[in-house]
Amino acid sequence: MKRIAWIPLVLAVIVASIVVEAQQAAAPDLILTNGKIITVDDQFSIAQAVAVRGDRIIAVGTNADINKLAGASTRRVDLRGKAVVPGMIDNHAHFQEEGAYWDLELRFDGVETRKRALELLKAKAAATPNGGWVYNFGGWSPDQFSDDKKPFTRDELDKVVSDHPVFLQFTRSQEYLNSKAIDMLGLEKSTEPWIERDAKGRATGIMGVAGREKIVDAAAFLDAPNGGKANLPMDVIVASQKVMLKDLAKAGLTASGGQCLWNDLYRQFQREGTASMRFFCFNTVTTGGRGAGALEKQIAELPTLKYHDGDEWIDNSNYGERFPGGGGGDVIAPGPEPIASQEVWDAWGRFGLAAAKASIPVQLHTVTEKAIDAQLDQVEKIAKEVNIRPLRWAFMHMEAVTVPQLERMKKLNMFLALNPRPVISGGLLHRIQGDKAFAMPAMREIQASGIMWGFGTDAFEVNQYRPFQMLYFAVTGKMVGGTVINTHTITREQALIAHTRSNAYLFFRENDLGSIQPGRLADMVVMDKDYLTVPADQIKDIKSVMTIVGGRIAYDAATEPATSTR
Numbered sequence: 001m002k003r004i005a006w007i008p009l010v011l012a013v014i015v016a017s018i019v020v021e022a023q024q025a026a027a028p029d030l031i032l033t034n035g036k037i038i039t040v041d042d043q044f045s046i047a048q049a050v051a052v053r054g055d056r057i058i059a060v061g062t063n064a065d066i067n068k069l070a071g072a073s074t075r076r077v078d079l080r081g082k083a084v085v086p087g088m089i090d091n092h093a094h095f096q097e098e099g100a101y102w103d104l105e106l107r108f109d110g111v112e113t114r115k116r117a118l119e120l121l122k123a124k125a126a127a128t129p130n131g132g133w134v135y136n137f138g139g140w141s142p143d144q145f146s147d148d149k150k151p152f153t154r155d156e157l158d159k160v161v162s163d164h165p166v167f168l169q170f171t172r173s174q175e176y177l178n179s180k181a182i183d184m185l186g187l188e189k190s191t192e193p194w195i196e197r198d199a200k201g202r203a204t205g206i207m208g209v210a211g212r213e214k215i216v217d218a219a220a221f222l223d224a225p226n227g228g229k230a231n232l233p234m235d236v237i238v239a240s241q242k243v244m245l246k247d248l249a250k251a252g253l254t255a256s257g258g259q260c261l262w263n264d265l266y267r268q269f270q271r272e273g274t275a276s277m278r279f280f281c282f283n284t285v286t287t288g289g290r291g292a293g294a295l296e297k298q299i300a301e302l303p304t305l306k307y308h309d310g311d312e313w314i315d316n317s318n319y320g321e322r323f324p325g326g327g328g329g330d331v332i333a334p335g336p337e338p339i340a341s342q343e344v345w346d347a348w349g350r351f352g353l354a355a356a357k358a359s360i361p362v363q364l365h366t367v368t369e370k371a372i373d374a375q376l377d378q379v380e381k382i383a384k385e386v387n388i389r390p391l392r393w394a395f396m397h398m399e400a401v402t403v404p405q406l407e408r409m410k411k412l413n414m415f416l417a418l419n420p421r422p423v424i425s426g427g428l429l430h431r432i433q434g435d436k437a438f439a440m441p442a443m444r445e446i447q448a449s450g451i452m453w454g455f456g457t458d459a460f461e462v463n464q465y466r467p468f469q470m471l472y473f474a475v476t477g478k479m480v481g482g483t484v485i486n487t488h489t490i491t492r493e494q495a496l497i498a499h500t501r502s503n504a505y506l507f508f509r510e511n512d513l514g515s516i517q518p519g520r521l522a523d524m525v526v527m528d529k530d531y532l533t534v535p536a537d538q539i540k541d542i543k544s545v546m547t548i549v550g551g552r553i554a555y556d557a558a559t560e561p562a563t564s565t566r
Helices: 002-026 063-069 095-099 114-127 154-160 179-185 209-219 234-251 263-272 294-304 342-357 369-385 403-411 422-439 443-449 467-476 492-498 501-506 536-541
Strands: 030-033 036-038 049-053 056-061 075-078 083-086 088-090 134-136 166-170 174-177 195-197 203-208 253-258 278-282 314-318 363-366 394-397 415-418 452-455 524-527 544-549 552-556
Touching (some): 030 063, 049 063, 088 501, 095 253, 114 134, 166 209, 174 179, 179 209, 234 263, 234 544, 263 278, 263 314, 342 369, 452 467, 452 492, 452 501
Parallel strands (some): 394 415
Antiparallel strands (some): 195 203, 544 552
8 A cells, every 4th residue: 555655656756757858858959148139030020039959949039038948958158248140141152162272262352451462462472382373263353452452563463472473363354463473374475465564565464354264274273164173182172161161150151052063072061060051052954065956955954953952051942043045244344245146045035934844943144234134035925934933033143233124023023133243343343334333233222122132242253252241332332442332222121131031032941041030040140249230331340259050159259269361
């Protein structure tokens, strides 16, 4: 009888133990409290705290509400009043490609003075062994320097670096070489018209854009075809990609779209638990060639392409960035825009119709007003045969888009993936386009149109990669270095939405990314300054003190040493 009397007590202890274990299992792994959580949800709500379990956000609310959820094993982070935003999404960049040599290349992202650029050049040369090339493939312009905007000459570069060949590319406009590079490539004796010379016939070190490919091929920095994989030792590539990932996390970037060249390597990082960037990849036909039958073969391949077949780290999201056929120019290219024939535009339309019939989402490269019109003409024809509205077709770059074109795109439920190169090339744009450049892109009109749109950079060659530099441009109209080059600015809230929630929609990930809400992936950036209240001119200087990707702390300024001088 005494033994039977003990049974209810034992059962009660067992049940209590099970309840405690269940509560602990349901407790968050991480909570952030005492902060300003800028959720970027539909109401642009502001909260105090957020809780994460696994790779997902499970609760957002007050300090009291979130603290109640914590268990014995929950990691607690006291934000001490710091503001938090969703992880930044770049809708179009070339990070996997650039990552292969990120740590080898000299870059001037966010560098505002010529003095600082030359200091970085000197330091890079000192760190480059065996008299090797010091090179830079773009993503900057002399116009971003507040102290001196002139092109670099060989004589100036020689004073800084004379024992290494130097190649610096001003995005799609000029290249600058020192004497060592000119001598190694035999350019002093060359008769190429793109070699600028002084009154005595001596090469100045300034090369025209037409010479870019010949110089790069002759120098053989990477042995990489345009847009292809760099031919470098694999250990160099792995180390360089990891440095890039740290720099991207430090910048607050957690996801991007574009060409994916190293997916196997990034799957390895994922298995290791070191992945910190989500990639939403272009998936395109592999059939190439020209002439009779080439287009038909490409069209025949379209139904075999698969999309949204990956996971939250790597996924095929769009066809990009060009259809076969078509044409068009560039707003930063001098001279008249080349005019494509109707025949090649009709070929573009045939391919586009086949893509629509295969239910393929696309992101399409287009820049000038004429090219946008020509592509819209074709898309409107396609839409008469296939409903493309669910496919979220997008036009990208778009510096020259007009209000009437926006209205046409809106009727098609198109997305505008804006990649504003004036962030670094605003001076060049104004020299070519004049005052029209103040509305290139017309961000205020784009926002007012009601069309869905988001920000990307198209980094690395044609732009810098830092999202807060982009947000600074959107809010102030100023390029790197502080010159006002755009007067059609938008609000801080609108700009932040464009770099987060809107881009999640483009990749069909609006239920996973782009906002801080229960159920979303836990991608967040803790900032050293409050984006919503800091003086506008300081937006570009905002830095992450902690970047969280999928619930894992990918960057923590308090514990991790600097890995890059960029």
